[in-house]
Amino acid sequence: MTPAPTLDFYTDPAEFLAAADGYLGAHPVLMSVVASVTGRAAEHGPLKTPYAWWVVARAEGEIVGVAMRTAPFEPYPLYVSPLPEAAAVELARALYERGEHPGGVNGSLPAARLVAEESARLWGGTVETAMATRLWELGDLVVPAAVPGKARLATYADVAICRAWFRDFGRAAREQSGNADSAHGEEHHDEADMRERIDEGRILLWEDAGEVVHLTAFSAPAFGVARIGPVYTPKARWGRGYASAAVAEVARRLLEAGVRVCLFTDQDNPVSNHVYAKLGFRPVVDMANHTLVR
Template identity: 35%
Template sequence: MNSTTWLHVPDVHSFLARAGDFLRSRPALHTVTLTACEGLRVRGPQAYGDEAPVFGVLERGGEVRAAYFRTPPHRLIVTPLAPEEAGSLAAHLRAVGDPVPGVNADEATAAAVAGAWRSLTGSEPRLHERLRLYRLGELRWPEPAPEGRGRFAEARDRELVARWYVEFVRAIEGAGLQDPGAWADARIADRRVSLWETPDGVPVSMAALTPRVAGQIRVAHVYTPAGLRGRGFGAAATAHASRAALAEGAAEVLLFADLANPTSNGVYQRVGYRPVTDFAVYDLAGAVAD
C-alpha cells in the first residue's frame, strides 16, 4: 500500500529537484509556482523579500502528487488537491508551524484548504478575489486599435515603470511590494516590459512578461493609469506583449484576470485569450500555525 506524506522542503533547489517534473507536466496550472521558483533559482531568495520562502510536496509512493510554496508575506500557492489532501495539508502546515496568511489555488482547492484550516483553527476565511486563468489562442489585434505603437521599456522609462508597478500592486491590493526600482531594472534589462505609447511618444499603458519556463510565459502587471482607461491602450499593450512572448517561442501564453472586472476579461478575450480554469484567493484571518 502506497503511503501519502507531506514533506517540508528546505529551499528552492531541493524543491525543484523533487517537484520540477511534476510542475512542468502541467505548466499552465502551475504557472505561478514555475515562474516564482525560476526567479528564486536565478536571483536567490532575496528576489522576493527578506524572509525565507517556504516549500512542500505531497508524495505518494515516492512520487510527487502535489506541491505548495510561499514567499512571505504572500499567500500560500497550492497545486490542485483532492478534498482529503486539502485536509492533510492543513494538518501538515499546523504541525510544521508556518504562518498561513491565505491561500491561492484553483477554485475547488482554495475553498477546500480554507475550509480545512477553519476546522483546525476556528478562523473564518475571507474570499479576497476570484481569478480566471486564460491561455492565448489566436492572437488578434484589438479593433478598433488605438493610435500609437508598442515598444519595450528602456532605461529612460525606469521611473515610469517603477511608479506604474507600485500603482498596479496597490490597485489590486497586493501584498509584498518589491523594491520598485529593482523590479523595473530587472525587467527592463530583460526586455520584459511592453509599453504602448501615443503617436507623440507618450507611454499610456504597460504589460510585463514573466520569463519562459516549461514553455509558458505569462502576461502580468497589465496597467493603464485611471485617467487613460477605456481607450484601448491596455488591450494594445497586452497584444504587443503577447506577440513578443510568441516571438520568444512560448508554447503557451497565459494571463490571469480578476473576475470582478468584466472589462478586463472582455479585453483579453477580444485579443484571443480563452479560459482555462478559475482560481480563488482566500485570506485566513489570524491563521498562524502555532
Template identity: 35%
Template sequence: MRVEMTSDPVEFQRRVAGFIGRDPLRHTVMSTVLANEIAGLTIAREPSCFASVHTDDVVGVAMRSAGRGVWLGQLPTDAVPLLVTRFAELVPQIDDVHGTEPVAAPFAAAWSALRGRAYHADHGARLYRLGPLRPPLAPPGKARPATAADIDVSGRWLAEMARELGDKHLAMNDKGIRARIEAGRWWLWEDDGKPVSLTAHQVPVNGWVRIGPVFTPRAARGHGYASALVAEVSRRLRETGADVCLYADIDNPTSNKIYRAIGFEAVIDEAHYTFE
C-alpha cells in the first residue's frame, strides 16, 4: 500500500475520478472542493494537499483543503498511519480532522501522538440526501437570487454563523461571496423587502449538488424562513436533473428536524476531532 500526494487539483481529479465516481454522494465534499479549485473559486493563502491511497488501484482518498483541516474520504483503516505520516511531512500544522469514526478517531490519535497536540471530539456532521420533497407551508415573503447588493449582509451573517458554531472557516470574504453570487449559487429569503435568511449551494458534480451554508440570524428565527428557502432551492436544483444533499450538525436538533420534515434522509454520520 502506498500514498501519493499532490497539490494539483487537476492531476488529483484525473487520478481518483473513477474511485470517487463509484460513490459520488459519499465524496461530495471532495468533489466540490476540486471543482471550486479548478474553476478558480477558492481564495486561500496556501495550496491544498490531496492524497490517494493505492494498492493495484486507488482504494482511498483524503485531502487537506486550503486553510482547513483534513477531510477523510472512503479508505481502509490500515492506511491511516501512512496518511498521518505523509500529511505531517507536508502540512505540519492542522487544526482538525473530519471523517467517519473508524478512520477519523485513529487519525486524531496518531496525529496527537506524532505532533504532541491533545485532541477532543467536536460537533459531528450528518450527511442527508433529498428523498421526495415535502415543501413546508411558506412563511411571508419569497426566495430570490442574491445580488451584489447583498454581499455586505451575507458577509456579516457568515461571520455570525462562524462565531456561533466556533468554526472560523465558515466566514468568507467579499470576493468569495461575489463569485458565488455571480455563479447563481447564492439565495436569500426576503420578507417585507428585507433579507431574513441565507442559503447557498455548491457546483453540481457527478450528478449531485450540495446545499450549504444555511443561516438565519437570531432575530429572524422561528418563522420557517430557512425551511422554505432550502425547500425552494432544492426544488429548483432537482428541476435541473440533479440530486440534492446537505450536511447538518448532529447536535443541532432544530436543523435535523426541519431537513427531515422537508424530505431529507440521513445517509452517514461523520466525526470531527479538533487539535488543541
C-alpha cells in the first residue's frame, strides 16, 4: 500500500523557500507564480491578507507539489501546483481540520478541481468555475509587423496612469471571475508598489503620436523565469496591435537577458490566445479559478 502523502505548512516564506527550493527550481515555469509571490513576501515582509501560508506535499519523502494561500483579495483563494490526487484530497481535508474554509481554489488542473470538490463535500456547497486559464511559455519569438508608435519604460511621471491601468486590468479580471465587488486587489498596487516596479524596469508603456496607449508589465524573474502581465490596452485603443508589439518587446528584452518567458490567458478569450500563439507562445498547462459557494 502506498503511504499517505504528508503536508508541511509554513507561515514563513523564507522557510518555505528553503524547503521547496529544489522543487521550484526543477519546475520553474509551472512554479512561476509560487516562486515570484513567495520571493516577494520573503523580501518585503508580511502580506496584506488574513491568510498567509505555504504547503509542501511529500510522498515517500519526495516533494510532489506545493500550494499557498497568499491572495490579498476575497475570497482569498488557494493556489495549487500540480498535485497527485491523494495529496489534493489531503490538502482539502487538512484545511477542514484547521477550520479554515477555502473561499476558492485556483491553479493547475486537475489538482485545483479536486481540492475544490473535496472541500465542497466536507463543508457543503457547490463548486463554480469562475475562469478557465492557460499557462503559456514562449518558444521562438515571432515579432509582429510594424505597429504605430514605440516602447519606453515607465517613469515616476507615469505612476498615476500605471496604477489606474493596473486597477482597470484587475477590475476586468474580477468581473470575469464573478468577484467584481472585491476591492482588496486595489490596495496591492499602491504608489509604492508602482515605484518599485518602475525602479526595477518592469513596466513598459507603448506610445503612439505622443500619447501613452498601452501597458505591459512583468514579474521579477524567479529561477530564471519571468511572467508577463498585466497586459492592458484601453478599450478605445483595441485592434491596433499595441499589445502584440509591447509583449513582443518585453519578451525580446527578457530573452536577451537569458530569462525564460511565460504568461497566462483566459481560455475563453480567443483573441488573446490567438495573439500569443502568433508571437510564439506554446501551451504548458490548463488551469482554472474555482469559487466555493455555500
